[in-house]
Amino acid sequence: MTAQDPRRDVAVGYDGSVPALAALEWAAAEAARRGSTLVVVSAIDHLGLPTGALTGAPLSTEGRYAEAERRAQDGAAYVLRQHPGLRVATEAVLGGAADALVRVSHEVGLVVVGSRGLDPATSTLLGSVAFAVSGHASCPVVVVRGDGRRRPGPGTPVAVGFDGTPPSLVALDAAADVAAETGAALRVVCAWRPPPESWVSAFWEVLGDESDQVREERSRAEKVVEAARDRATARHTGLVVAGRVVTGPPARAIVEAADGAALVVVGSRGRGNLASLVLGSVGHGVVHDAQCPVLVVHGDGEQVPGSSWNAGPTRRAVP
Structure with missing residues:
Protein backbone atom coordinates (compact mmCIF):
# COMPACT_ATOMS: atom_id res chain seq x y z
CA MET A 1 0.00 0.00 0.00
CA THR A 2 1.03 3.63 -0.29
CA ALA A 3 2.45 5.74 2.53
CA GLN A 4 -0.68 7.90 2.46
CA ASP A 5 -4.07 6.79 3.74
CA PRO A 6 -5.01 4.10 1.16
CA ARG A 7 -8.69 4.89 1.63
CA ARG A 8 -8.09 8.10 -0.34
CA ASP A 9 -6.35 6.33 -3.23
CA VAL A 10 -8.08 6.06 -6.60
CA ALA A 11 -7.86 2.93 -8.78
CA VAL A 12 -8.77 2.88 -12.46
CA GLY A 13 -9.15 0.02 -14.91
CA TYR A 14 -7.21 0.63 -18.11
CA ASP A 15 -7.05 -1.47 -21.28
CA GLY A 16 -6.09 1.11 -23.90
CA SER A 17 -9.63 1.63 -25.24
CA VAL A 18 -11.18 5.07 -25.77
CA PRO A 19 -13.68 4.64 -22.88
CA ALA A 20 -10.83 3.49 -20.62
CA LEU A 21 -8.86 6.60 -21.57
CA ALA A 22 -11.82 8.76 -20.51
CA ALA A 23 -11.91 6.89 -17.20
CA LEU A 24 -8.16 7.34 -16.80
CA GLU A 25 -8.44 11.09 -17.31
CA TRP A 26 -11.30 11.38 -14.82
CA ALA A 27 -9.53 9.22 -12.24
CA ALA A 28 -6.27 11.15 -12.57
CA ALA A 29 -8.01 14.47 -12.02
CA GLU A 30 -9.78 13.05 -8.96
CA ALA A 31 -6.54 11.65 -7.50
CA ALA A 32 -4.87 15.02 -8.04
CA ARG A 33 -7.77 16.77 -6.30
CA ARG A 34 -7.52 14.41 -3.35
CA GLY A 35 -3.73 14.58 -3.21
CA SER A 36 -3.70 10.78 -3.31
CA THR A 37 -2.16 7.99 -5.35
CA LEU A 38 -3.63 6.84 -8.65
CA VAL A 39 -3.42 3.07 -9.21
CA VAL A 40 -3.62 2.04 -12.87
CA VAL A 41 -4.87 -1.54 -13.10
CA SER A 42 -4.53 -3.59 -16.28
CA ALA A 43 -5.85 -7.16 -16.45
CA ILE A 44 -5.42 -9.79 -19.13
CA ASP A 45 -7.34 -13.04 -19.27
CA HIS A 46 -6.11 -16.58 -18.69
CA LEU A 47 -6.82 -17.74 -22.24
CA GLY A 48 -3.51 -16.54 -23.61
CA LEU A 49 -5.17 -13.73 -25.60
CA PRO A 50 -4.84 -10.00 -25.06
CA THR A 51 -8.18 -8.43 -24.20
CA GLY A 52 -10.04 -7.84 -27.43
CA ALA A 53 -7.81 -10.08 -29.56
CA LEU A 54 -9.82 -12.80 -31.27
CA THR A 55 -7.14 -13.85 -33.75
CA GLY A 56 -3.45 -14.61 -33.62
CA ALA A 57 -1.37 -16.97 -31.55
CA PRO A 58 -2.09 -17.11 -27.81
CA LEU A 59 0.47 -15.44 -25.59
CA SER A 60 2.49 -17.37 -23.04
CA THR A 61 2.01 -16.65 -19.35
CA GLU A 62 5.05 -14.41 -19.43
CA GLY A 63 3.77 -12.71 -22.57
CA ARG A 64 0.35 -12.13 -21.05
CA TYR A 65 1.81 -10.56 -17.94
CA ALA A 66 4.17 -8.42 -20.02
CA GLU A 67 1.23 -7.20 -22.10
CA ALA A 68 -0.74 -6.27 -18.97
CA GLU A 69 2.31 -4.48 -17.57
CA ARG A 70 2.82 -2.60 -20.83
CA ARG A 71 -0.76 -1.35 -20.83
CA ALA A 72 -0.59 -0.24 -17.22
CA GLN A 73 2.70 1.56 -17.83
CA ASP A 74 1.30 3.23 -20.96
CA GLY A 75 -1.63 4.48 -18.91
CA ALA A 76 0.67 5.74 -16.17
CA ALA A 77 2.89 7.55 -18.70
CA TYR A 78 -0.14 9.26 -20.23
CA VAL A 79 -1.34 10.42 -16.80
CA LEU A 80 2.05 11.79 -15.81
CA ARG A 81 2.18 13.89 -18.98
CA GLN A 82 -1.14 15.44 -17.93
CA HIS A 83 -0.41 15.63 -14.19
CA PRO A 84 3.33 15.93 -13.51
CA GLY A 85 4.07 15.13 -9.89
CA LEU A 86 1.01 12.94 -9.38
CA ARG A 87 1.76 9.78 -7.40
CA VAL A 88 1.04 6.87 -9.74
CA ALA A 89 1.30 3.12 -9.21
CA THR A 90 0.50 0.27 -11.57
CA GLU A 91 -0.87 -3.25 -11.19
CA ALA A 92 -0.66 -5.94 -13.85
CA VAL A 93 -3.09 -8.79 -13.25
CA LEU A 94 -3.58 -12.17 -14.91
CA GLY A 95 -7.32 -12.72 -14.76
CA GLY A 96 -10.61 -10.97 -15.36
CA ALA A 97 -10.78 -7.18 -15.16
CA ALA A 98 -13.91 -7.17 -13.01
CA ASP A 99 -12.41 -9.58 -10.46
CA ALA A 100 -9.21 -7.54 -10.33
CA LEU A 101 -11.00 -4.25 -9.74
CA VAL A 102 -13.37 -5.70 -7.14
CA ARG A 103 -10.36 -7.05 -5.25
CA VAL A 104 -8.57 -3.70 -5.49
CA SER A 105 -11.70 -2.00 -4.17
CA HIS A 106 -10.85 -3.42 -0.72
CA GLU A 107 -7.63 -1.42 -0.75
CA VAL A 108 -8.63 2.00 -2.08
CA GLY A 109 -11.26 4.66 -1.57
CA LEU A 110 -12.60 4.87 -5.12
CA VAL A 111 -12.62 2.69 -8.25
CA VAL A 112 -13.13 4.26 -11.67
CA VAL A 113 -14.14 2.33 -14.81
CA GLY A 114 -15.03 3.20 -18.37
CA SER A 115 -18.36 2.47 -19.97
CA ARG A 116 -16.90 -0.45 -21.92
CA GLY A 117 -13.56 -1.99 -22.84
CA LEU A 118 -11.72 -3.57 -25.74
CA ASP A 119 -13.14 -7.07 -25.41
CA PRO A 120 -16.10 -7.39 -27.81
CA ALA A 121 -17.29 -10.46 -25.92
CA THR A 122 -17.88 -8.44 -22.75
CA SER A 123 -18.38 -4.90 -24.05
CA THR A 124 -22.02 -5.14 -25.07
CA LEU A 125 -24.09 -2.07 -24.20
CA LEU A 126 -22.53 -0.62 -21.06
CA GLY A 127 -20.10 -3.49 -20.54
CA SER A 128 -20.18 -6.35 -18.06
CA VAL A 129 -17.06 -5.08 -16.26
CA ALA A 130 -18.67 -1.75 -15.37
CA PHE A 131 -21.84 -3.48 -14.18
CA ALA A 132 -19.98 -6.11 -12.15
CA VAL A 133 -17.63 -3.64 -10.49
CA SER A 134 -20.33 -1.08 -9.66
CA GLY A 135 -22.48 -3.84 -8.18
CA HIS A 136 -19.86 -5.69 -6.13
CA ALA A 137 -17.06 -3.30 -5.19
CA SER A 138 -16.34 -2.60 -1.53
CA CYS A 139 -15.88 1.13 -2.13
CA PRO A 140 -17.67 3.74 -4.22
CA VAL A 141 -17.37 3.32 -7.99
CA VAL A 142 -17.48 5.92 -10.76
CA VAL A 143 -18.54 4.75 -14.21
CA VAL A 144 -17.33 7.38 -16.64
CA ARG A 145 -19.82 8.19 -19.35
CA GLY A 146 -19.01 10.74 -22.03
CA ASP A 147 -16.05 13.07 -21.69
CA GLY A 148 -13.71 12.12 -18.84
CA ARG A 149 -12.65 15.75 -18.51
CA ARG A 150 -16.11 16.83 -17.32
CA ARG A 151 -15.78 17.58 -13.61
CA PRO A 152 -18.06 18.91 -10.84
CA GLY A 153 -17.53 22.54 -9.99
CA PRO A 154 -19.11 26.00 -10.23
CA GLY A 155 -21.63 25.83 -13.06
CA THR A 156 -21.52 22.03 -13.30
CA PRO A 157 -23.69 20.61 -10.50
CA PRO A 293 -20.08 10.08 -15.00
CA VAL A 294 -22.12 8.16 -12.41
CA LEU A 295 -21.01 7.57 -8.83
CA VAL A 296 -22.45 4.41 -7.26
CA VAL A 297 -22.19 4.20 -3.47
CA HIS A 298 -23.03 1.26 -1.26
CA GLY A 299 -24.31 0.97 2.28
CA ASP A 300 -27.36 1.00 4.53
CA GLY A 301 -26.99 4.38 6.12
CA GLU A 302 -23.35 4.44 7.14
CA GLN A 303 -20.26 4.96 5.04
CA VAL A 304 -18.04 1.88 5.22
CA PRO A 305 -14.32 2.71 4.89
CA GLY A 306 -12.20 0.51 2.67
CA SER A 307 -9.96 -2.03 4.37
CA SER A 308 -6.19 -2.18 3.90
CA TRP A 309 -6.07 -5.70 2.49
CA ASN A 310 -2.55 -6.20 1.13
CA ALA A 311 -3.03 -9.51 -0.68
CA GLY A 312 -2.77 -9.59 -4.44
CA PRO A 313 -0.32 -8.83 -7.23
CA THR A 314 2.65 -6.55 -6.78
CA ARG A 315 1.94 -2.85 -7.14
CA ARG A 316 4.73 -1.02 -8.93
CA ALA A 317 5.32 2.65 -8.12
CA VAL A 318 6.00 4.76 -11.19
CA PRO A 319 8.98 7.08 -10.73
Whole structure:
Protein backbone atom coordinates (compact mmCIF):
# COMPACT_ATOMS: atom_id res chain seq x y z
CA MET A 1 0.00 0.00 0.00
CA THR A 2 1.03 3.63 -0.29
CA ALA A 3 2.45 5.74 2.53
CA GLN A 4 -0.68 7.90 2.46
CA ASP A 5 -4.07 6.79 3.74
CA PRO A 6 -5.01 4.10 1.16
CA ARG A 7 -8.69 4.89 1.63
CA ARG A 8 -8.09 8.10 -0.34
CA ASP A 9 -6.35 6.33 -3.23
CA VAL A 10 -8.08 6.06 -6.60
CA ALA A 11 -7.86 2.93 -8.78
CA VAL A 12 -8.77 2.88 -12.46
CA GLY A 13 -9.15 0.02 -14.91
CA TYR A 14 -7.21 0.63 -18.11
CA ASP A 15 -7.05 -1.47 -21.28
CA GLY A 16 -6.09 1.11 -23.90
CA SER A 17 -9.63 1.63 -25.24
CA VAL A 18 -11.18 5.07 -25.77
CA PRO A 19 -13.68 4.64 -22.88
CA ALA A 20 -10.83 3.49 -20.62
CA LEU A 21 -8.86 6.60 -21.57
CA ALA A 22 -11.82 8.76 -20.51
CA ALA A 23 -11.91 6.89 -17.20
CA LEU A 24 -8.16 7.34 -16.80
CA GLU A 25 -8.44 11.09 -17.31
CA TRP A 26 -11.30 11.38 -14.82
CA ALA A 27 -9.53 9.22 -12.24
CA ALA A 28 -6.27 11.15 -12.57
CA ALA A 29 -8.01 14.47 -12.02
CA GLU A 30 -9.78 13.05 -8.96
CA ALA A 31 -6.54 11.65 -7.50
CA ALA A 32 -4.87 15.02 -8.04
CA ARG A 33 -7.77 16.77 -6.30
CA ARG A 34 -7.52 14.41 -3.35
CA GLY A 35 -3.73 14.58 -3.21
CA SER A 36 -3.70 10.78 -3.31
CA THR A 37 -2.16 7.99 -5.35
CA LEU A 38 -3.63 6.84 -8.65
CA VAL A 39 -3.42 3.07 -9.21
CA VAL A 40 -3.62 2.04 -12.87
CA VAL A 41 -4.87 -1.54 -13.10
CA SER A 42 -4.53 -3.59 -16.28
CA ALA A 43 -5.85 -7.16 -16.45
CA ILE A 44 -5.42 -9.79 -19.13
CA ASP A 45 -7.34 -13.04 -19.27
CA HIS A 46 -6.11 -16.58 -18.69
CA LEU A 47 -6.82 -17.74 -22.24
CA GLY A 48 -3.51 -16.54 -23.61
CA LEU A 49 -5.17 -13.73 -25.60
CA PRO A 50 -4.84 -10.00 -25.06
CA THR A 51 -8.18 -8.43 -24.20
CA GLY A 52 -10.04 -7.84 -27.43
CA ALA A 53 -7.81 -10.08 -29.56
CA LEU A 54 -9.82 -12.80 -31.27
CA THR A 55 -7.14 -13.85 -33.75
CA GLY A 56 -3.45 -14.61 -33.62
CA ALA A 57 -1.37 -16.97 -31.55
CA PRO A 58 -2.09 -17.11 -27.81
CA LEU A 59 0.47 -15.44 -25.59
CA SER A 60 2.49 -17.37 -23.04
CA THR A 61 2.01 -16.65 -19.35
CA GLU A 62 5.05 -14.41 -19.43
CA GLY A 63 3.77 -12.71 -22.57
CA ARG A 64 0.35 -12.13 -21.05
CA TYR A 65 1.81 -10.56 -17.94
CA ALA A 66 4.17 -8.42 -20.02
CA GLU A 67 1.23 -7.20 -22.10
CA ALA A 68 -0.74 -6.27 -18.97
CA GLU A 69 2.31 -4.48 -17.57
CA ARG A 70 2.82 -2.60 -20.83
CA ARG A 71 -0.76 -1.35 -20.83
CA ALA A 72 -0.59 -0.24 -17.22
CA GLN A 73 2.70 1.56 -17.83
CA ASP A 74 1.30 3.23 -20.96
CA GLY A 75 -1.63 4.48 -18.91
CA ALA A 76 0.67 5.74 -16.17
CA ALA A 77 2.89 7.55 -18.70
CA TYR A 78 -0.14 9.26 -20.23
CA VAL A 79 -1.34 10.42 -16.80
CA LEU A 80 2.05 11.79 -15.81
CA ARG A 81 2.18 13.89 -18.98
CA GLN A 82 -1.14 15.44 -17.93
CA HIS A 83 -0.41 15.63 -14.19
CA PRO A 84 3.33 15.93 -13.51
CA GLY A 85 4.07 15.13 -9.89
CA LEU A 86 1.01 12.94 -9.38
CA ARG A 87 1.76 9.78 -7.40
CA VAL A 88 1.04 6.87 -9.74
CA ALA A 89 1.30 3.12 -9.21
CA THR A 90 0.50 0.27 -11.57
CA GLU A 91 -0.87 -3.25 -11.19
CA ALA A 92 -0.66 -5.94 -13.85
CA VAL A 93 -3.09 -8.79 -13.25
CA LEU A 94 -3.58 -12.17 -14.91
CA GLY A 95 -7.32 -12.72 -14.76
CA GLY A 96 -10.61 -10.97 -15.36
CA ALA A 97 -10.78 -7.18 -15.16
CA ALA A 98 -13.91 -7.17 -13.01
CA ASP A 99 -12.41 -9.58 -10.46
CA ALA A 100 -9.21 -7.54 -10.33
CA LEU A 101 -11.00 -4.25 -9.74
CA VAL A 102 -13.37 -5.70 -7.14
CA ARG A 103 -10.36 -7.05 -5.25
CA VAL A 104 -8.57 -3.70 -5.49
CA SER A 105 -11.70 -2.00 -4.17
CA HIS A 106 -10.85 -3.42 -0.72
CA GLU A 107 -7.63 -1.42 -0.75
CA VAL A 108 -8.63 2.00 -2.08
CA GLY A 109 -11.26 4.66 -1.57
CA LEU A 110 -12.60 4.87 -5.12
CA VAL A 111 -12.62 2.69 -8.25
CA VAL A 112 -13.13 4.26 -11.67
CA VAL A 113 -14.14 2.33 -14.81
CA GLY A 114 -15.03 3.20 -18.37
CA SER A 115 -18.36 2.47 -19.97
CA ARG A 116 -16.90 -0.45 -21.92
CA GLY A 117 -13.56 -1.99 -22.84
CA LEU A 118 -11.72 -3.57 -25.74
CA ASP A 119 -13.14 -7.07 -25.41
CA PRO A 120 -16.10 -7.39 -27.81
CA ALA A 121 -17.29 -10.46 -25.92
CA THR A 122 -17.88 -8.44 -22.75
CA SER A 123 -18.38 -4.90 -24.05
CA THR A 124 -22.02 -5.14 -25.07
CA LEU A 125 -24.09 -2.07 -24.20
CA LEU A 126 -22.53 -0.62 -21.06
CA GLY A 127 -20.10 -3.49 -20.54
CA SER A 128 -20.18 -6.35 -18.06
CA VAL A 129 -17.06 -5.08 -16.26
CA ALA A 130 -18.67 -1.75 -15.37
CA PHE A 131 -21.84 -3.48 -14.18
CA ALA A 132 -19.98 -6.11 -12.15
CA VAL A 133 -17.63 -3.64 -10.49
CA SER A 134 -20.33 -1.08 -9.66
CA GLY A 135 -22.48 -3.84 -8.18
CA HIS A 136 -19.86 -5.69 -6.13
CA ALA A 137 -17.06 -3.30 -5.19
CA SER A 138 -16.34 -2.60 -1.53
CA CYS A 139 -15.88 1.13 -2.13
CA PRO A 140 -17.67 3.74 -4.22
CA VAL A 141 -17.37 3.32 -7.99
CA VAL A 142 -17.48 5.92 -10.76
CA VAL A 143 -18.54 4.75 -14.21
CA VAL A 144 -17.33 7.38 -16.64
CA ARG A 145 -19.82 8.19 -19.35
CA GLY A 146 -19.01 10.74 -22.03
CA ASP A 147 -16.05 13.07 -21.69
CA GLY A 148 -13.71 12.12 -18.84
CA ARG A 149 -12.65 15.75 -18.51
CA ARG A 150 -16.11 16.83 -17.32
CA ARG A 151 -15.78 17.58 -13.61
CA PRO A 152 -18.06 18.91 -10.84
CA GLY A 153 -17.53 22.54 -9.99
CA PRO A 154 -19.11 26.00 -10.23
CA GLY A 155 -21.63 25.83 -13.06
CA THR A 156 -21.52 22.03 -13.30
CA PRO A 157 -23.69 20.61 -10.50
CA VAL A 158 -23.78 17.23 -8.81
CA ALA A 159 -27.12 15.39 -9.03
CA VAL A 160 -28.27 12.66 -6.67
CA GLY A 161 -31.19 10.25 -6.79
CA PHE A 162 -32.94 10.22 -3.40
CA ASP A 163 -35.93 8.29 -2.06
CA GLY A 164 -35.50 8.64 1.71
CA THR A 165 -34.23 5.09 2.31
CA PRO A 166 -30.97 4.43 4.22
CA PRO A 167 -28.96 3.59 1.06
CA SER A 168 -30.06 6.84 -0.54
CA LEU A 169 -28.91 8.70 2.58
CA VAL A 170 -25.40 7.38 1.87
CA ALA A 171 -25.73 8.60 -1.71
CA LEU A 172 -26.98 12.00 -0.54
CA ASP A 173 -24.10 12.43 1.90
CA ALA A 174 -21.56 11.42 -0.75
CA ALA A 175 -23.09 13.81 -3.28
CA ALA A 176 -23.12 16.64 -0.75
CA ASP A 177 -19.46 15.99 0.08
CA VAL A 178 -18.43 16.06 -3.57
CA ALA A 179 -20.42 19.25 -4.21
CA ALA A 180 -18.99 21.00 -1.16
CA GLU A 181 -15.40 19.98 -1.96
CA THR A 182 -15.61 21.11 -5.59
CA GLY A 183 -17.75 24.23 -5.22
CA ALA A 184 -20.61 22.68 -7.18
CA ALA A 185 -24.31 23.04 -6.51
CA LEU A 186 -26.26 19.95 -5.45
CA ARG A 187 -29.41 18.84 -7.27
CA VAL A 188 -31.62 16.35 -5.36
CA VAL A 189 -33.95 14.29 -7.55
CA CYS A 190 -36.86 12.31 -6.13
CA ALA A 191 -38.71 10.18 -8.66
CA TRP A 192 -42.12 8.78 -7.80
CA ARG A 193 -45.15 7.29 -9.48
CA PRO A 194 -48.61 6.24 -8.28
CA PRO A 195 -49.10 2.55 -7.51
CA PRO A 196 -49.77 0.70 -10.79
CA GLU A 197 -53.10 -0.61 -9.47
CA SER A 198 -54.37 2.95 -8.99
CA TRP A 199 -56.55 3.11 -12.13
CA VAL A 200 -58.59 5.88 -10.53
CA SER A 201 -55.47 8.03 -10.31
CA ALA A 202 -54.65 7.27 -13.95
CA PHE A 203 -58.19 8.27 -14.96
CA TRP A 204 -57.96 11.65 -13.24
CA GLU A 205 -54.47 12.27 -14.64
CA VAL A 206 -55.86 11.83 -18.16
CA LEU A 207 -58.45 14.49 -17.36
CA GLY A 208 -55.73 16.81 -16.10
CA ASP A 209 -56.73 16.48 -12.46
CA GLU A 210 -55.27 14.52 -9.54
CA SER A 211 -56.89 12.17 -7.08
CA ASP A 212 -56.34 12.57 -3.35
CA GLN A 213 -54.00 9.57 -3.45
CA VAL A 214 -51.85 11.14 -6.16
CA ARG A 215 -51.70 14.46 -4.30
CA GLU A 216 -50.71 12.60 -1.14
CA GLU A 217 -47.90 10.74 -2.90
CA ARG A 218 -46.63 13.92 -4.54
CA SER A 219 -46.71 15.73 -1.19
CA ARG A 220 -44.74 12.89 0.35
CA ALA A 221 -42.11 13.15 -2.38
CA GLU A 222 -41.83 16.91 -1.83
CA LYS A 223 -41.29 16.33 1.90
CA VAL A 224 -38.58 13.79 1.12
CA VAL A 225 -36.79 16.36 -1.06
CA GLU A 226 -37.13 19.01 1.65
CA ALA A 227 -35.66 16.63 4.22
CA ALA A 228 -32.76 15.91 1.86
CA ARG A 229 -32.13 19.63 1.42
CA ASP A 230 -32.09 20.13 5.18
CA ARG A 231 -29.69 17.21 5.70
CA ALA A 232 -27.29 18.39 2.99
CA THR A 233 -27.16 21.99 4.20
CA ALA A 234 -26.73 20.87 7.80
CA ARG A 235 -23.78 18.74 6.67
CA HIS A 236 -22.27 21.59 4.62
CA THR A 237 -23.35 25.08 5.61
CA GLY A 238 -23.67 27.33 2.59
CA LEU A 239 -24.11 24.49 0.11
CA VAL A 240 -26.51 25.44 -2.69
CA VAL A 241 -29.16 22.71 -2.94
CA ALA A 242 -32.03 22.51 -5.41
CA GLY A 243 -34.74 19.86 -5.26
CA ARG A 244 -36.70 18.28 -8.09
CA VAL A 245 -39.75 16.04 -7.77
CA VAL A 246 -40.36 14.15 -11.00
CA THR A 247 -42.98 11.63 -12.03
CA GLY A 248 -42.27 8.56 -14.11
CA PRO A 249 -39.92 5.59 -14.39
CA PRO A 250 -37.14 6.39 -11.93
CA ALA A 251 -34.07 5.74 -14.09
CA ARG A 252 -35.36 7.85 -16.95
CA ALA A 253 -36.56 10.57 -14.58
CA ILE A 254 -33.21 10.78 -12.79
CA VAL A 255 -31.24 10.85 -16.05
CA GLU A 256 -33.43 13.61 -17.47
CA ALA A 257 -33.32 15.64 -14.25
CA ALA A 258 -29.53 15.29 -14.18
CA ASP A 259 -29.18 17.01 -17.55
CA GLY A 260 -26.25 19.42 -17.39
CA ALA A 261 -24.75 17.82 -14.29
CA ALA A 262 -21.11 16.75 -14.16
CA LEU A 263 -21.80 13.79 -11.87
CA VAL A 264 -24.90 11.86 -10.86
CA VAL A 265 -24.89 9.81 -7.66
CA VAL A 266 -27.06 6.77 -6.92
CA GLY A 267 -27.29 4.42 -3.95
CA SER A 268 -27.00 0.70 -4.25
CA ARG A 269 -30.67 0.07 -3.57
CA GLY A 270 -33.92 1.61 -2.38
CA ARG A 271 -37.57 0.70 -2.07
CA GLY A 272 -41.12 1.97 -1.75
CA ASN A 273 -43.55 3.96 -3.90
CA LEU A 274 -40.90 6.64 -4.12
CA ALA A 275 -39.25 5.02 -7.09
CA SER A 276 -36.71 2.47 -5.94
CA LEU A 277 -33.04 3.13 -6.59
CA VAL A 278 -32.12 -0.54 -6.93
CA LEU A 279 -28.68 -0.96 -8.45
CA GLY A 280 -29.82 -4.09 -10.24
CA SER A 281 -32.48 -2.16 -12.14
CA VAL A 282 -32.76 1.59 -11.63
CA GLY A 283 -29.09 2.07 -10.80
CA HIS A 284 -28.12 0.13 -13.90
CA GLY A 285 -30.52 2.23 -15.93
CA VAL A 286 -28.96 5.45 -14.68
CA VAL A 287 -25.42 4.15 -15.27
CA HIS A 288 -26.34 3.00 -18.75
CA ASP A 289 -28.20 6.11 -19.93
CA ALA A 290 -26.57 9.01 -18.09
CA GLN A 291 -24.70 11.55 -20.18
CA CYS A 292 -22.12 12.18 -17.46
CA PRO A 293 -20.08 10.08 -15.00
CA VAL A 294 -22.12 8.16 -12.41
CA LEU A 295 -21.01 7.57 -8.83
CA VAL A 296 -22.45 4.41 -7.26
CA VAL A 297 -22.19 4.20 -3.47
CA HIS A 298 -23.03 1.26 -1.26
CA GLY A 299 -24.31 0.97 2.28
CA ASP A 300 -27.36 1.00 4.53
CA GLY A 301 -26.99 4.38 6.12
CA GLU A 302 -23.35 4.44 7.14
CA GLN A 303 -20.26 4.96 5.04
CA VAL A 304 -18.04 1.88 5.22
CA PRO A 305 -14.32 2.71 4.89
CA GLY A 306 -12.20 0.51 2.67
CA SER A 307 -9.96 -2.03 4.37
CA SER A 308 -6.19 -2.18 3.90
CA TRP A 309 -6.07 -5.70 2.49
CA ASN A 310 -2.55 -6.20 1.13
CA ALA A 311 -3.03 -9.51 -0.68
CA GLY A 312 -2.77 -9.59 -4.44
CA PRO A 313 -0.32 -8.83 -7.23
CA THR A 314 2.65 -6.55 -6.78
CA ARG A 315 1.94 -2.85 -7.14
CA ARG A 316 4.73 -1.02 -8.93
CA ALA A 317 5.32 2.65 -8.12
CA VAL A 318 6.00 4.76 -11.19
CA PRO A 319 8.98 7.08 -10.73
